[in-house]
Each structure stands twice: as structure tokens, then as C-alpha cells.
Amino acid sequence: MPESKVVAVEELASSEAKWVKLKKCRYQDPTGKERLWEFAERPTRSSSGIDAVAILALLRSETGKFPPSTIIIEQFRAPVDRYVVELPAGLISEGETPEETAIRELEEETGFKASGVVQTSPLLVCDPGMTNANMKLVTVDVPFPENLEMPEQKLDPGEFIQARIVEIAKLRAELKEYERKGFVIDARLDHFASGFELAEKLRESKM
Template identity: 60%
Template sequence: MSQEPTIVSKEDLENRDAKWVSLKKLNWKDHTGKERVWEVAERRTRGSSGLDAVAILAVIRSKTNAFPASTVILEQYRPPMDKFIIEMPAGLVDANETPEQAALRELHEETGYKSDKVLESSSILASDPGMTTANMKLVTVDVLLEDKLEYPDQKLDEGEAIVKRVVELKSLYNELKEYEKKGFMIDARLNHFATGLEMAERLKGSL
């Protein structure tokens, strides 16, 4: 029986009891030589690659131009925000896995789409540098379909509840605004990308 997810309780967590993250205190000196203290969260899952996670921008196209260039976005409840978040496919990088391999795996698991062509893989990016050492790469992949738009089955792990939606790239910015009106929260990475597309279109010819 399905029900709306909800926070049952919230309490302090000791580092020794944490499985996924730890809290550290940094003692550092600023540009004047003054000693300062900073609290920082670290992932416990980072492997030897030094990379925590990937986000995936999937460009979905048709060989016959049967539909406009599109992308896939996800609706997923995120307990830290206690909200449904609209976001790109994303996930942690497994041991002995390249960022690109992780991106293709996560895309297939979360959306059902397959790709064998990476268009671009970013440098390592800071996720939230004022609070955490967590980092990521943005991997852009090409999903080229034979003809009409297809909706393959997701390959979700037990306990995952993720809704996928395919959106035309030219409509992405406005679609996210509609999500906000419905009470959803937009992930910053997806919002930045959509805003960049929108601003490029609005300023076309004026730069």
C-alpha cells in the first residue's frame, strides 16, 4: 500500500553512529593570519578516485527528428528537505568505476534509457562548498532513439520511488516554473542549467 512519505522524527546523530556522512571541525587561518573554525560535513563513501557522485544530463534525440530534443528529469522525495525534488538523474560513483561508467549505469537504473556516447564530462565540481567537501561531475550523454519517443522501464533498487518525465529542452525552464507552483522544489543543478538555456535564448543576438 502506497502512502505519502513523511518525517517521523528528527534527532542529533553522533559521528560514531553515522553510516554515510561525518561532521568535522576545521581549524584554519584566513588571509590576515587569524585563526578560525569551520564545521564541515564529509561523505564516508568517497573512494580512491576522489569523486563522490555524478549528475547526468541526457540529451534525448530521434534519428528521424520525430520529436524535439529533450531531456529526462526526476521527481523524488528527499528527506533532508522534506519535499519532492525535481532533479537530474544522479548517483554515487562505485569503487573501480569511472565517472562516465557511473553516469551510464545510473541513467539506465533511474530512467531505463541507455546510452553509449558521452558528449562531455566536466571537471570535478563543488556541490556545496560552504558546508561540505562533497563533489561531483556533470556527465552529458547522448540518447539517440530510432524514431518516436520511447519510455523504457526503470531499473530501480528496492525502496526507491522515482518518477521520470521527459521534457523538451526548449520548454524545460517553463516546466520547472510550473513544478514550483505545485509545491515542488527544484534542484540547483537542474535549475542552473534550465536558466542558462532560457537566458541564452532571451539574449540571442544581443551579446
């Protein structure tokens, strides 16, 4: 199958944009002085006040035959014209809780059905110097009885997402291998792997 690629990029007038808008704000700094800041925002935020969730699926072997694993996705992202490795994620639909979105999107993008929610992060902002985008990270439990196999995805038309199971302890090494193959890595997924790696290093070295 041929790969996705960007064929043309052009300026977009804010008035014609549907999915992202440009804003300018005036704010008061701590001295009382007024300053300006430009940023982008999604006009699609639901009444929950939260744009999106990312999903950390804990694939847990009930027989103990498999090490703790999670699911990452590979997806072409037009804004960066590259294939990106990310956690499964999705925009929150009107009326959904973040946890409902997490369970729905995990099943759509990977086929896995979570048995429950382990924890939900505080409100997070994605790139707060540039956009108002926000999200929560929802950790879900996905126990499996015997063998670990990829179920069938339930993608929307026009969605092309490759889901992959990775052993959590090998995530850092997997991301290095992705870099070597020309993928870029989502910053949040990389920071997750960096935190995991640092905990392991501190334990070994007693830094």
C-alpha cells in the same frame, strides 16, 4: 499510492553516523591567521576522489520528429521532507569512472541506454561553504530511432523514482509548473535551466 513523509527527526551523534560525518578544520587565511570552519562530509567517497555524478541525457531524435529533450526525475528527499525535481544522479562505486557511473545510473533510474559520452565537466563542488561533497556532470548521448517512450526502470529495492522526459526548450516552464504543484527544485537543475533561458533571452533581445 500514499506519499512519502518524514515522521520524526532527532539529533545524531557524529560517532553513530554512517553516511555523513561532522568535521572541524583549522585553516590559515591569506594573512597567516588561523581560523576554524565546521563542515559535513560523506565517509563513502570512492578512491576516484569524486562522490557522485549528475547526468544530462541528450535525447536525440534520429528521424528529427521530436525536439531535443532530456530526462528529469522526481524523488522524495528525506532531508528536505519534500519531493525534489533533479537530474538523474548517483554515487560513484569503487572502481568506476564517472562516465561508467553516469551510464549505469541513467539506465537504472530511467531505463535509457546512452550510446556514448558527449562531455564530462570539471570537478564541481556542491555546497562548498557547508560540505566537502563533489561531483561531475556527465552529458551523454541517447539517440532514438522512431518514437520516444519511457523504457522500464531498473531501480534498487527501496528506490522510488519517477522519470520524465522534457523538451529542453520547455524546461524552465516545466520547473515553474513543478513549483506550483509543491515540488522543490534541485539548485543545479534550476541553474542549468537559467543558463539555457538567458542564452535564449540574449539572442532575442540582444541585451
